[in-house]
Amino acid sequence: MIEAVIFDLDGVLTRSDRYHTAAWRKTCAQWGIPFGDGTGDLVRGVSRLESARIVAAQGGVELTADQLAAFAEEKNRNYVSLLTGMTREDVIPGVVELLAWLRTQNIPAAVASSSKNAPLILEKTGLKGYFTVIVDGSQITRSKPDPQVFQKAADALGVGYANCVVVEDAVSGVQAALALGCQVAAVGRAAQSEGVTYPLKKPDDLIRQLSVPVSPDQERKLH
Numbered sequence: 001m002i003e004a005v006i007f008d009l010d011g012v013l014t015r016s017d018r019y020h021t022a023a024w025r026k027t028c029a030q031w032g033i034p035f036g037d038g039t040g041d042l043v044r045g046v047s048r049l050e051s052a053r054i055v056a057a058q059g060g061v062e063l064t065a066d067q068l069a070a071f072a073e074e075k076n077r078n079y080v081s082l083l084t085g086m087t088r089e090d091v092i093p094g095v096v097e098l099l100a101w102l103r104t105q106n107i108p109a110a111v112a113s114s115s116k117n118a119p120l121i122l123e124k125t126g127l128k129g130y131f132t133v134i135v136d137g138s139q140i141t142r143s144k145p146d147p148q149v150f151q152k153a154a155d156a157l158g159v160g161y162a163n164c165v166v167v168e169d170a171v172s173g174v175q176a177a178l179a180l181g182c183q184v185a186a187v188g189r190a191a192q193s194e195g196v197t198y199p200l201k202k203p204d205d206l207i208r209q210l211s212v213p214v215s216p217d218q219e220r221k222l223h
């Protein structure tokens with residue numbers, strides 16, 4: 001039984017994952033820190049400050065706590081300036097179809113994001129009204145892979161963890177959802193992660209997977 005679907009935001013609902021990577025790339029250029037192609041994937045789902053630590057370490061640079069905070073702040077300034085231009089066009093294709101379908105099924109939807117900018121993005125892209133519950137990075141103390149953000153969302157919805165499907169694009173998010181005992185749907189590289197029940201090519205693939213009684217094994221063969 002599915003009681004609710006809990007969505008990550010960046011890279012699942014909107015293209016803002018690309019803006020995170022672009023902002024890190026720009027900030028690294030400003031700070032003279034190398035930024036490799038794989039680094040953007042490593043910080044999916046990870047909090048701002050922890051991401052700063054990972055990005056600096058990947059670039060082979062050790063920063064003091066003060067420098068790390070300044071690095072993270074500068075990245076956020078660069079990121080927010082990219083967000084100001086966001087519109088409905090930044091919503092990932094298939095997302096609105098999936099959210100509209102969930103409404104027809106009376107299955108509530110929530111957002112559970114590590115980002116403190118989540119409310120701004122949901123506002124700018126016009127998605128906010130689809131969600132019964134929104135938990136963002138300002139409401140949590142522990143970032144994914146800790147399950148806190150999903151736990152808060154499920155508790156606010158009043159649903160059992162095992163009856164929630166979490167939709168993620170981050171390995172850290174998949175791990176967090178599994179730690180809470182949720183079912184996991186994933187897009188992008190995270191779809192290959194162990195424990196993913198519903199691997200998705202695009203978000204609205206979940207409509208078919210939740211409607212048709214196909215076993216996860218059969219589903220994998222279809223992909």
Ligand code: BG6
Binds near residue numbers: 009045048076114117
């Ligand atoms: C997550 C992103 O959604 O939010 C991470 O996947 C990011 O890459 C994190 O670091 C925190 O975002 P923000 O907007 O609060 O800096």
Ligand code: MG
Binds near residue numbers: 010011012170
């Ligand atoms: Mg994400």
